[in-house]
Amino acid sequence: DTGVSQDPRHKITKRGQNVTFRCDPISEHNRLYWYRQTLGQGPEFLTYFQNEAQLEKSRLLSDRFSAERPKGSFSTLEIQRTEQGDSAMYLCASSTPGQQTYEQYFGPGTRLTVT
């Protein structure tokens, strides 16, 4: 088991461009989460998948953001028409479906810089 992986690790883009990030969760984990983290802050929840179903989206997730998890495996997060305020670390996490086990295991993150 190699843990949660994310690609790319770094992305520099110009304002107005679209970007897409990929997350591969731990193989037996059916729950997948996306967070955004800015400097000096903790991760902020963006969206949550259980298997292939997107069950919750934060109000932070504007209509420029879209996430998918086809077939309940990897997930993608797309940001359209990027703005400088989108610059942040985008983190993906996954967790198992156990009753009491809500621990989330994080990937290394994708650092987005919008110029």
Added chain:
Amino acid sequence: EDQVTQSPEALRLQEGESSSLNCSYTVSGLRGLFWYRQDPGKGPEFLFTLYSAGEEKEKERLKATLTKKESFLHITAPKPEDSATYLCAANTGGFKTIFGAGTRLFVKA
């Protein structure tokens, strides 16, 4: 509104100088209290889960404790490699996990 507050924002210690990090939470129905370690430019690394008041967990030089309103991360005889940001997070059920802003720990040799 559910809230998690960590203090201090930053903590500077000499190697071997024990101390504690505080996490205060105000949430409706705590299901689990998590501690994570985050190194610069990396994702958070899971450390502990605490489920009920009075529970304690240990790992090497770290010990986490939980009361009905707070959690503490005690660091005994820290080493420079313990330098990192420590994040506290409260789960209120299912996907709902709220993170604090973290405490940045610096341990000087």
